[in-house]
Amino acid sequence: MSDLYLGLFRWQAGADGRPHVLRHEAGPAVIPCPTTGRPLRVATIDANTAAICPSCATHGQGRFVSFDARTVVRTAVLPRMVDLP
Numbered sequence: 001m002s003d004l005y006l007g008l009f010r011w012q013a014g015a016d017g018r019p020h021v022l023r024h025e026a027g028p029a030v031i032p033c034p035t036t037g038r039p040l041r042v043a044t045i046d047a048n049t050a051a052i053c054p055s056c057a058t059h060g061q062g063r064f065v066s067f068d069a070r071t072v073v074r075t076a077v078l079p080r081m082v083d084l085p
Contacts, residue, residue, distance in 0.1 A: 006031045040067040
């Protein structure tokens with residue numbers, strides 16, 4: 001899991017010794033669309049924010065990436081990306 005969604009996120013040990021996912025400051029500005037492979041320009045990134053998984057409704061820490069075209073979300077509970085409507 002060193003990739004952390006195409007280099008947008010990175011692991012860092014927290015004060016509690018547990019790994020935390022943070023925004024990778026040197027992450028790419030463009031990544032391929034998870035469904036079509038077309039390049040999408042990254043608009044904003046938010047890591048470790050309270051979230052509810054849109055697929056299973058589980059509460060957890062989410063990582064959000066918004067693009068110029070659309071938004072996708074990946075939660076700690078759901079191991080794949082889910083498109084938001």
